[in-house]
Every structure is written in structure tokens, then in C-alpha cells.
Amino acid sequence: MEDDEACITSLSLGLGMGSHVTKKEKQKLPSLDLTFQICPKGEQTIHVDKQRQQHLLHDDKAKGLLCLKHPTENNSPDSSNNSSNGSRKKLKLTKDQSATLEDIFKLHSTLNPAQKQALADQLNLKHRQVEVWFQNRRARTKLKQTEVDCEFLKKCCEKLTDENLRLKKELQELRAQKIGPKPLYIQLSKATTLSICSSCEKELKPNEGKKGGISDVVRNSSQKLQNSVGVKGI
């Protein structure tokens, strides 16, 4: 029985429901998934990881050592026990609490203090918990959106690269034609003529002379990109 207590004590101290332990350090330590005897009398085996949601901690001594708490208990963190030893106890919100918070967040991503307090009262949480939840939710929404934007920009970049390549090839072909036996002004059809700008050697479609073809294609694409993403200047 002393071994059991020693095990629990070392786990409590080592994994720190209290002390700050780095991931690497944590990996060296025994996993929390470990099965061990929680009752000093050795009557009850607890699989801490899988069964921690069950209300098995009947022993105050072990409960104190492990600092585990059943989710259905009041979720409000005990601040005295929370920060006095530097611990960062994490309490899982219930499905109902999460769902309500999500619903409110969809309507308003920020709340004023009074709204936070009202919501906290409604959900039996602390004002601080609601505040932190909204902070985290905003941060993670923003992060997701950034990832989406990044993915979109990547695709746009690929498209522009392809377009650039295509235009370069087209230009090469036109240059080849220019060098060949045909005259500078290529007769394409009765209605259209394609001309080559003498200064920059870019091809100009009719009525496009003032703008300047290729760069406009890029500029337009860039503008479209900015408009769709809402970027204020690339």
C-alpha cells in the first residue's frame, strides 16, 4: 500500500498538476494513461485516462493528490487551488455549455462585461471562464481563416504562374513570327489585326495600346485577388 501512495505522490508531483513540465520532460515521465491503484486499500483500480470521467474518486486523500474532478461537478475552478501551487487546472465544459457558447459566438464574437456575466450565470461558469473562452474562440477562428486565406492565395499564385508561363510562350511564338518572313503587322483575319509594340515588343490587341497587355493581365488578376480576399495591397 505504501507503494501505491508513493506512486500517486510522485505522479502528482512529477506530472505536475502543478509544476510546469515541458513536453520532452513529460515524455520521460510515466504516461498518465498508466493504470494504478488509487485506493490505499487496493480495492479499486482506476484507468486514469479512460475512466477519468467516471466518479470513482471516493478517497479524499487520493483525490487531493490527483486533483481530478468529475465533469458533472461544478465547473467553476477553485482559484485558491488553481493558482496557489502554480497549477493550470483544465476543466472540460459540458456539451450544453459548449453548444450555448458556440451559439452565442455565432451571433456575437465579442461580448461586453455584462453579457459575459449573464452568460456565465446562465451556464454556471465564472465570468473569467466565459471571457477566456471567447478569447480563445476568436483566436482560433482567426487562425482557421488565415489558413483558408493562405490556401486560397497559394492557388491564386499557381494560377498566375501558369498564366505567366502561357503568356511567355505566346510571346515567344509571336517573336518567332516577327523574325520570320511575315511583316510586323500580322493579318489575322479581316476584322482583327495583332500589332507588336515597337518600344517594349509586347503584343497589343486593338484598342489596348494605351494600357499595355501582359502587365494588365497580372494587374487585373492581382486586383481580383485583393478584392476577393480583402487584402489591402500586395
Place this chain on the structure above:
DNA sequence: CTCGTCAAACCGATGG
């Protein structure tokens, strides 16, 4: 308030 980070809780894969 945001941002970066920590760490508890959770979960799927894997091996004995």
C-alpha cells in the same frame, strides 16, 4: 484586447 504558449483531456493507431 491579441498573441504565444502551456498543459490537461481526449482520441486513434499500434503492438504485445
Place this chain on the structure above:
DNA sequence: CCATCGGTTTGACGAG
């Protein structure tokens, strides 16, 4: 089946 591992999610905190 179960223990364990490695990755992910998410509640919490400190700095700015």
C-alpha cells in the same frame, strides 16, 4: 483486450 504512444483539441495564463 489492454497499455501505451503520439497527435490533437481546448481551457487557461502571462506578456505586450
